[in-house]
Amino acid sequence: METVKDVFNKFRQRLLAVYDTQETEALTLAAVAEITQLGKASIKAFPERELSDEQSTKLDDIATQLQSGKPLQYILGKAEFFGLTFNVNPSVLIPRPETEELVEWVIESVVSGQRSVVSSELSVLDIGTGSGCIAISLKKNLAGANVSAMDISVDALQTAQGNAALNGVEVNFMEADILSAKPDEAKYNIIVSNPPYVTSHDKRQMHTNVTDFEPHTALFVPDEEPLLFYKAIADYALLSLKRPGMLFFEINESYGPETVEMLVAKGYKDVELRKDMSGRNRMVKALL
Numbered sequence: 372m373e374t375v376k377d378v379f380n381k382f383r384q385r386l387l388a389v390y391d392t393q394e395t396e397a398l399t400l401a402a403v404a405e406i407t408q409l410g411k412a413s414i415k416a417f418p419e420r421e422l423s424d425e426q427s428t429k430l431d432d433i434a435t436q437l438q439s440g441k442p443l444q445y446i447l448g449k450a451e452f453f454g455l456t457f458n459v460n461p462s463v464l465i466p467r468p469e470t471e472e473l474v475e476w477v478i479e480s481v482v483s484g485q486r487s488v489v490s491s492e493l494s495v496l497d498i499g500t501g502s503g504c505i506a507i508s509l510k511k512n513l514a515g516a517n518v519s520a521m522d523i524s525v526d527a528l529q530t531a532q533g534n535a536a537l538n539g540v541e542v543n544f545m546e547a548d549i550l551s552a553k554p555d556e557a558k559y560n561i562i563v564s565n566p567p568y569v570t571s572h573d574k575r576q577m578h579t580n581v582t583d584f585e586p587h588t589a590l591f592v593p594d595e596e597p598l599l600f601y602k603a604i605a606d607y608a609l610l611s612l613k614r615p616g617m618l619f620f621e622i623n624e625s626y627g628p629e630t631v632e633m634l635v636a637k638g639y640k641d642v643e644l645r646k647d648m649s650g651r652n653r654m655v656k657a658l659l
Contacts, residue, residue: 503531
């Protein structure tokens with residue numbers, strides 16, 4: 372029978388051609404934790420623990436898929452985000468830690484110094500919702516809020532609806548293309564979006580487990596129009612936000628100042644560019 376230590380050695384040998392040492396260690400630990408249902412601390416503390424043949428077979432299959440570059444979250448069919456579990460598949464982007472920071476900023480703005488911007492009945496719209504991670508996390512943490520979410524992909528919306536049910540919240544999901552969507556009457560206090568922003572230049576620097584497996588419509592924009600979706604959403608928000616209202620974006624770190632300038636030119640005020648934990652320009656907040 373294989374031990375936990377054996378699995379770590381095997382994964383290390385098989386995955387180092389695709390991932391670096393730190394990633395390999397993290398992926399192996401996550402895979403073993405999922406298949407054995409043991410805590411990560413327990414796995415590390417007892418490397419001689421034996422695995423069943425069934426567990427070894429499952430881990431061998433996971434290693435094979437990881438070697439192809441397929442993300443572990445798609446292999447397992449789930450991802451953690453903001454303390455919640457989300458089902459994921461290749462029709463939606465895998466939720467990322469920097470997006471958790473965006474969600475935290477929205478919540479912080481609501482519960483602290485921005486009370487003048489929100490009424491007692493808070494209304495929020497998430498544009499390009501994907502797995503629903505932003506909308507659902509906001510609803511979970513701002514329970515009284517009326518949260519809506521929009522996406523162009525029917526498959527993504529089905530996944531998001533399932534995730535809302537999984538996490539016990541109600542979100543109003545809508546199928547729409549923000550590039551052609553007709554704005555609602557001003558009815559939202561907050562609009563938030565993590566839209567497509569990856570250019571072909573960025574793509575060349577990205578890991579193949581993103582570019583080969585995650586949905587391209589949710590990732591890429593034309594090189595000549597890197598702010599395509601930001602401009603469309605900013606225009607939509609001009610007509611759809613109540614006054615005062617807030618607009619939040621996750622952004623391409625290469626276009627921070629350009630995004631701020633675009634929002635100011637459209638009439639937004641108090642535009643704030645914020646760095647993520649890695650020190651990169653990744654978020655913007657603007658007021659109307």
